[in-house]
Structures are given as structure tokens and as C-alpha cells.
Amino acid sequence: MATTQLTAEAFEKTVADNDIVLVDFWAEWCGPCRQFAPTFEKASEANPDVVFAKVDTEAEQALASAANITSIPTLMAFREGVLVFSQPGALPPTALDELIGAVKGLDMAEVHAAVAAQQNGSPEA
Numbered sequence: 775m776a777t778t779q780l781t782a783e784a785f786e787k788t789v790a791d792n793d794i795v796l797v798d799f800w801a802e803w804c805g806p807c808r809q810f811a812p813t814f815e816k817a818s819e820a821n822p823d824v825v826f827a828k829v830d831t832e833a834e835q836a837l838a839s840a841a842n843i844t845s846i847p848t849l850m851a852f853r854e855g856v857l858v859f860s861q862p863g864a865l866p867p868t869a870l871d872e873l874i875g876a877v878k879g880l881d882m883a884e885v886h887a888a889v890a891a892q893q894n895g896s897p898e899a
Contacts, residue, residue, distance in 0.1 A: 776818055776819070777798070777818050778825070778827050779828055780827035780829050780834075781829075782837040782840075785837055788825060790855050793823070793853065793854060794823070794825065794851070794852070794853050795825040795827060796824060796826050796827070796849065796850070796874070796877075797828070797851075797852070798811075798826070798828045799831050799838055799843045799847060800828060800829070800846055800847045801830065801831045802830070806864045807846055810847050810864035813864070813865065813867050814826060814870070821874055824874060824878075829841075831843060845862035847862065847863065847864050848860065848861065848863075849861055849863075849865060853877055853885070854885075854886070859873060859876075
């Protein structure tokens with residue numbers, strides 16, 4: 775599956791309607807972003823069960839701001855609508871593959887319980 779361009783209008787629906795979504799926040803003028811793009815694209819082709827989306831921070835400034843993007847590229851991973859990873863910087867191919875494997879291997883019952891505990895102010899979170 776190729777990468778898709780993501781807009782503010784489609785962001786929440788894309789995250790909510792898909793099991794795993796990786797989002798690359800980038801800009802055309804950003805050298806590390808351009809270096810990371812082929813790695814992200816190649817991973818998208820190797821993982822058709824994952825949605826790979828790109829957000830152009832220049833075109834989608836409100837979305838980048840809402841996502842608290844302060845450095846690009848920033849990669850976010852969502853699983854079952856929950857943000858499970860967010861990190862600035864371009865990942866090398868092996869690190870991206872490891873991240874995808876880790877996200878796929880998450881025990882989501884555990885993650886949802888931790889999120890619920892955190893939202894309820896429980897010290898266990």
C-alpha cells in the first residue's frame with residue numbers, strides 16, 4: 775500500500791477507522807524529511823495491513839499544531855485509535871521495521887486498561 779496524504783479533515787476518521795496508522799509529519803524544505811520519505815514508502819509497501827499517512831506541516835499547520843509537532847520529521851503510531859508512539863527524527867529502515875513489529879505486537883487490552891486508568895487519575899498508569 776502506498777502512503778496517503780492526510781488532512782485535518784480526514785485525520786480523526788483515518789485513525790479511528792483503521793487498526794494501525796503510522797503518520798509522518800514532514801515538510802518539503804526539510805532535508806531529514808526527504809531522506810526519511812523513501813524508508814517510509816518502502817515500509818508501506820512491505821506492510822499492506824498498516825495505513826501509512828503523511829501530513830505536510832506547511833499545508834496542515836493547524837493539524838501539526840494540534841498534534842504538538844515541534845520538530846520534523848515526527849513519526850506517530852496509532853493502534854485502535856490510541857497514540858502508542860510519537861518521536862521526532864528520521865528512523866533508519868531497521869528501526870522503522872522494529873517499531874512496526876512492536877506496534878503490531880502490542881497487547882491492546884493492556885494498553886486500553888492503562889489509558890482508562892490514566893484518564894480516571896489512577897496511580898497505576
